[in-house]
Protein backbone atom coordinates (compact mmCIF):
# COMPACT_ATOMS: atom_id res chain seq x y z
CA UNK A 1 0.00 0.00 0.00
CA UNK A 2 1.28 3.46 -0.84
CA UNK A 3 1.55 6.01 1.92
CA UNK A 4 -1.24 8.61 1.72
CA UNK A 5 1.27 11.30 0.70
CA UNK A 6 4.21 10.91 -1.61
CA UNK A 7 6.05 14.08 -0.75
CA UNK A 8 7.46 15.04 2.59
CA UNK A 9 8.32 18.68 3.00
CA UNK A 10 10.65 18.95 5.93
CA UNK A 11 10.27 22.26 7.72
CA UNK A 12 13.06 24.17 9.35
CA UNK A 13 14.45 22.38 12.34
CA UNK A 14 14.04 23.17 16.01
CA UNK A 15 17.61 24.45 16.42
CA UNK A 16 16.94 27.02 13.69
CA UNK A 17 13.65 28.05 15.30
CA UNK A 18 15.39 28.62 18.64
CA UNK A 19 18.30 30.53 17.09
CA UNK A 20 15.87 32.73 15.19
CA UNK A 21 13.61 33.45 18.17
CA UNK A 22 10.61 31.51 16.93
CA UNK A 23 10.92 29.18 19.91
CA UNK A 24 12.29 29.83 23.38
CA UNK A 25 15.63 28.25 24.36
CA UNK A 26 15.29 25.51 26.94
CA UNK A 27 16.98 23.85 29.87
CA UNK A 28 16.39 20.13 30.23
CA UNK A 29 16.47 18.56 33.69
CA UNK A 30 16.11 14.84 34.17
CA UNK A 31 15.73 13.87 37.84
CA UNK A 32 14.54 10.40 36.82
CA UNK A 33 12.22 9.15 39.55
CA UNK A 34 10.94 5.84 38.20
CA UNK A 35 12.40 2.72 36.67
CA UNK A 36 10.70 2.00 33.34
CA UNK A 37 12.67 -1.13 32.47
CA UNK A 38 9.84 -3.56 33.34
CA UNK A 39 7.13 -1.84 31.29
CA UNK A 40 5.47 -3.75 28.44
CA UNK A 41 4.93 -2.08 25.08
CA UNK A 42 2.21 -2.38 22.46
CA UNK A 43 2.03 -0.60 19.08
CA UNK A 44 5.19 1.36 19.81
CA UNK A 45 4.31 2.68 23.25
CA UNK A 46 3.84 1.55 26.83
CA UNK A 47 0.80 -0.36 28.05
CA UNK A 48 -1.49 2.10 29.86
CA UNK A 49 -2.22 -0.16 32.84
CA UNK A 50 1.53 -0.65 33.42
CA UNK A 51 2.05 3.11 33.39
CA UNK A 52 -0.74 3.71 35.85
CA UNK A 53 0.58 1.09 38.25
CA UNK A 54 4.12 2.44 38.03
CA UNK A 55 3.18 6.08 38.60
CA UNK A 56 0.58 5.45 41.31
CA UNK A 57 2.40 2.85 43.35
CA UNK A 58 5.54 4.82 43.94
CA UNK A 59 5.47 7.64 46.40
CA UNK A 60 7.02 10.08 43.98
CA UNK A 61 4.72 13.09 44.33
CA UNK A 62 7.00 14.69 46.91
CA UNK A 63 9.98 14.40 44.57
CA UNK A 64 8.03 15.84 41.63
CA UNK A 65 7.11 18.90 43.71
CA UNK A 66 10.68 19.27 44.97
CA UNK A 67 11.93 19.18 41.36
CA UNK A 68 9.45 21.88 40.33
CA UNK A 69 10.50 24.08 43.26
CA UNK A 70 14.17 23.54 42.47
CA UNK A 71 14.18 24.02 38.69
CA UNK A 72 11.16 26.24 37.90
CA UNK A 73 9.83 27.80 41.11
CA UNK A 74 6.67 29.82 40.59
CA UNK A 75 6.60 29.26 36.84
CA UNK A 76 3.50 28.19 34.96
CA UNK A 77 3.78 24.49 34.28
CA UNK A 78 1.98 21.75 32.40
CA UNK A 79 2.23 18.32 33.97
CA UNK A 80 1.78 15.30 31.67
CA UNK A 81 0.27 12.37 33.58
CA UNK A 82 -0.52 8.74 32.75
CA UNK A 83 -4.19 8.59 33.76
CA UNK A 84 -7.09 10.67 35.06
CA UNK A 85 -6.49 9.35 38.56
CA UNK A 86 -2.79 10.19 38.33
CA UNK A 87 -3.54 13.72 37.07
CA UNK A 88 -6.05 14.26 39.89
CA UNK A 89 -3.59 12.99 42.53
CA UNK A 90 -0.71 15.07 41.16
CA UNK A 91 -2.80 18.26 41.13
CA UNK A 92 -3.90 17.45 44.69
CA UNK A 93 -0.29 16.99 45.84
CA UNK A 94 0.75 20.36 44.35
CA UNK A 95 -2.21 22.13 45.96
CA UNK A 96 -1.43 20.59 49.35
CA UNK A 97 2.13 21.82 49.02
CA UNK A 98 0.79 25.37 48.57
CA UNK A 99 1.21 25.50 44.79
CA UNK A 100 -2.23 26.08 43.22
CA UNK A 101 -2.96 23.37 40.65
CA UNK A 102 -5.86 22.01 38.58
CA UNK A 103 -6.35 18.94 36.42
CA UNK A 104 -8.02 18.27 33.09
CA UNK A 105 -8.98 15.09 31.32
CA UNK A 106 -11.05 14.09 28.31
CA UNK A 107 -13.93 13.58 30.76
CA UNK A 108 -13.90 17.19 31.98
CA UNK A 109 -17.14 18.85 30.77
CA UNK A 110 -16.51 21.52 28.06
CA UNK A 111 -17.68 24.45 30.18
CA UNK A 112 -15.47 23.48 33.10
CA UNK A 113 -12.59 22.88 30.73
CA UNK A 114 -12.94 26.39 29.28
CA UNK A 115 -12.96 27.87 32.78
CA UNK A 116 -9.87 25.94 33.81
CA UNK A 117 -8.00 26.95 30.64
CA UNK A 118 -9.05 30.58 31.20
CA UNK A 119 -7.78 30.44 34.79
CA UNK A 120 -4.49 28.95 33.65
CA UNK A 121 -4.09 31.64 30.99
CA UNK A 122 -4.75 34.38 33.57
CA UNK A 123 -2.33 32.92 36.07
CA UNK A 124 -5.03 32.01 38.63
CA UNK A 125 -3.07 28.83 39.32
CA UNK A 126 0.44 27.64 38.46
CA UNK A 127 0.29 23.97 37.55
CA UNK A 128 -2.08 22.27 35.11
CA UNK A 129 -2.06 18.48 35.26
CA UNK A 130 -3.53 16.60 32.32
CA UNK A 131 -3.74 13.34 30.45
CA UNK A 132 -2.68 13.76 26.84
CA UNK A 133 -5.09 16.54 25.93
CA UNK A 134 -2.63 19.42 25.94
CA UNK A 135 -0.25 17.76 23.52
CA UNK A 136 -1.49 19.95 20.71
CA UNK A 137 -3.64 22.97 20.16
CA UNK A 138 -3.03 24.78 23.39
CA UNK A 139 -1.04 27.93 22.94
CA UNK A 140 -0.15 29.77 26.10
CA UNK A 141 2.99 31.84 25.75
CA UNK A 142 3.44 32.20 29.50
CA UNK A 143 3.75 28.45 30.07
CA UNK A 144 7.48 28.07 30.64
CA UNK A 145 7.70 24.64 32.23
CA UNK A 146 6.73 21.08 31.27
CA UNK A 147 6.85 18.29 33.81
CA UNK A 148 7.00 14.89 32.13
CA UNK A 149 5.42 12.15 34.22
CA UNK A 150 4.30 9.92 31.37
CA UNK A 151 7.00 7.56 30.14
CA UNK A 152 6.76 7.25 26.37
CA UNK A 153 8.63 5.67 23.49
CA UNK A 154 6.65 7.67 20.93
CA UNK A 155 8.85 10.39 19.46
CA UNK A 156 5.87 12.35 18.12
CA UNK A 157 4.05 12.37 21.46
CA UNK A 158 7.15 12.93 23.56
CA UNK A 159 8.44 15.86 21.49
CA UNK A 160 5.02 17.52 21.34
CA UNK A 161 4.82 17.41 25.12
CA UNK A 162 8.36 18.69 25.68
CA UNK A 163 7.86 21.58 23.28
CA UNK A 164 4.56 22.78 24.72
CA UNK A 165 6.48 25.19 26.99
CA UNK A 166 8.77 26.52 24.25
CA UNK A 167 6.55 29.18 22.66
CA UNK A 168 8.68 32.26 22.22
CA UNK A 169 8.55 35.18 24.62
CA UNK A 170 11.44 37.66 24.90
CA UNK A 171 13.75 36.62 27.73
CA UNK A 172 11.97 33.34 28.40
CA UNK A 173 13.89 30.11 28.97
CA UNK A 174 11.73 27.00 28.98
CA UNK A 175 12.36 24.40 31.70
CA UNK A 176 11.65 20.79 30.81
CA UNK A 177 11.60 18.53 33.88
CA UNK A 178 11.73 14.93 32.74
CA UNK A 179 10.96 12.67 35.72
CA UNK A 180 10.59 9.50 33.64
CA UNK A 181 13.74 9.39 31.49
CA UNK A 182 11.98 10.13 28.17
CA UNK A 183 15.20 11.71 26.87
CA UNK A 184 16.90 8.31 26.95
CA UNK A 185 14.33 6.99 24.46
CA UNK A 186 13.54 9.95 22.24
CA UNK A 187 16.34 12.46 22.77
CA UNK A 188 16.07 16.22 23.26
CA UNK A 189 13.60 18.53 21.44
CA UNK A 190 16.23 19.93 19.07
CA UNK A 191 18.10 16.73 18.21
CA UNK A 192 18.60 16.17 14.48
CA UNK A 193 16.03 13.65 13.26
CA UNK A 194 15.31 12.03 9.94
CA UNK A 195 11.61 12.17 9.10
CA UNK A 196 10.15 9.77 6.58
CA UNK A 197 6.70 9.00 5.18
CA UNK A 198 7.23 5.31 4.61
CA UNK A 199 8.94 4.39 7.86
CA UNK A 200 8.41 5.38 11.45
CA UNK A 201 10.88 7.91 12.76
CA UNK A 202 13.99 5.94 13.55
CA UNK A 203 14.58 5.43 17.22
CA UNK A 204 17.82 6.95 18.36
CA UNK A 205 20.78 4.73 19.11
CA UNK A 206 21.54 5.10 22.77
CA UNK A 207 25.29 4.62 22.65
CA UNK A 208 27.87 6.13 20.33
CA UNK A 209 30.52 4.05 18.55
CA UNK A 210 32.85 4.88 21.46
CA UNK A 211 30.38 3.39 23.93
CA UNK A 212 29.22 6.69 25.44
CA UNK A 213 25.60 7.72 25.88
CA UNK A 214 24.77 10.46 23.39
CA UNK A 215 23.07 12.35 26.17
CA UNK A 216 23.98 12.52 29.80
CA UNK A 217 22.22 13.73 32.88
CA UNK A 218 24.46 15.39 35.46
CA UNK A 219 24.05 13.65 38.86
CA UNK A 220 24.68 16.95 40.65
CA UNK A 221 22.43 19.46 38.85
CA UNK A 222 20.31 17.05 36.69
CA UNK A 223 20.96 19.16 33.59
CA UNK A 224 20.86 16.98 30.49
CA UNK A 225 23.31 17.59 27.65
CA UNK A 226 25.31 16.02 24.83
CA UNK A 227 28.08 13.89 26.32
CA UNK A 228 31.08 15.89 27.55
CA UNK A 229 33.87 15.04 30.05
CA UNK A 230 32.33 17.27 32.74
CA UNK A 231 28.92 18.88 33.16
CA UNK A 232 28.95 22.09 31.06
CA UNK A 233 26.64 23.78 33.56
CA UNK A 234 27.99 23.00 37.03
CA UNK A 235 31.40 21.55 36.10
CA UNK A 236 31.06 18.34 38.05
CA UNK A 237 32.67 15.21 36.67
CA UNK A 238 30.58 12.09 36.58
CA UNK A 239 31.34 8.37 36.65
CA UNK A 240 30.62 6.20 33.63
CA UNK A 241 27.30 4.38 33.71
CA UNK A 242 27.64 0.56 34.06
CA UNK A 243 26.10 0.20 30.57
CA UNK A 244 28.80 2.48 29.17
CA UNK A 245 31.54 0.54 30.94
CA UNK A 246 30.18 -2.71 29.50
CA UNK A 247 29.89 -1.20 26.01
CA UNK A 248 33.44 0.14 26.18
CA UNK A 249 34.74 -3.28 27.25
CA UNK A 250 32.92 -4.95 24.35
CA UNK A 251 34.28 -2.39 21.88
CA UNK A 252 37.81 -2.91 23.28
CA UNK A 253 37.43 -6.68 22.94
CA UNK A 254 36.24 -6.34 19.32
CA UNK A 255 39.19 -4.05 18.62
CA UNK A 256 41.66 -6.54 20.10
CA UNK A 257 40.15 -9.41 18.10
CA UNK A 258 40.37 -7.36 14.90
CA UNK A 259 44.00 -6.45 15.66
CA UNK A 260 44.86 -10.10 16.30
CA UNK A 261 43.22 -11.17 13.03
CA UNK A 262 45.19 -8.49 11.15
CA UNK A 263 48.44 -9.65 12.79
CA UNK A 264 47.83 -13.30 11.81
CA UNK A 265 46.98 -12.25 8.23
CA UNK A 266 50.22 -10.24 8.13
CA UNK A 267 52.29 -13.27 9.25
CA UNK A 268 50.61 -15.56 6.70
CA UNK A 269 51.23 -13.07 3.92
CA UNK A 270 54.92 -12.72 4.86
CA UNK A 271 55.24 -16.54 4.85
CA UNK A 272 53.69 -16.75 1.38
CA UNK A 273 56.05 -14.09 0.04
CA UNK A 274 59.06 -15.87 1.57
CA UNK A 275 57.94 -19.17 0.08
CA UNK A 276 57.45 -17.55 -3.33
CA UNK A 277 61.07 -16.39 -3.31
CA UNK A 278 62.32 -19.97 -2.88
CA UNK A 279 62.41 -20.86 -6.61
CA UNK A 280 63.90 -24.39 -6.57
CA UNK A 281 63.22 -27.63 -4.70
CA UNK A 282 66.54 -27.25 -2.82
CA UNK A 283 65.72 -23.71 -1.69
CA UNK A 284 62.32 -24.89 -0.47
CA UNK A 285 63.92 -27.70 1.53
CA UNK A 286 66.29 -25.14 3.10
CA UNK A 287 63.32 -22.90 4.00
CA UNK A 288 61.45 -25.89 5.44
CA UNK A 289 64.45 -26.66 7.66
CA UNK A 290 64.60 -23.02 8.80
CA UNK A 291 60.97 -23.17 9.72
CA UNK A 292 61.57 -26.32 11.73
CA UNK A 293 59.30 -28.62 9.72
CA UNK A 294 59.59 -32.33 10.61
CA UNK A 295 59.97 -33.44 6.97
CA UNK A 296 61.18 -30.46 4.86
CA UNK A 297 61.62 -32.54 1.69
CA UNK A 298 58.05 -33.86 1.81
CA UNK A 299 56.75 -30.31 2.29
CA UNK A 300 58.98 -28.93 -0.54
CA UNK A 301 57.72 -31.64 -2.92
CA UNK A 302 54.12 -30.76 -2.10
CA UNK A 303 54.75 -27.05 -2.78
CA UNK A 304 56.46 -27.89 -6.13
CA UNK A 305 53.48 -30.09 -7.16
CA UNK A 306 51.13 -27.25 -6.28
CA UNK A 307 53.13 -24.85 -8.47
CA UNK A 308 53.00 -27.16 -11.49
CA UNK A 309 49.28 -27.77 -11.36
Ligand SMILES: [Zn+2]
Nearest residue numbers: 218221231234
Ligand atom coordinates in the same frame (compact mmCIF):
# COMPACT_ATOMS: atom_id res chain seq x y z
ZN1 LIG B 1 25.83 19.60 36.51
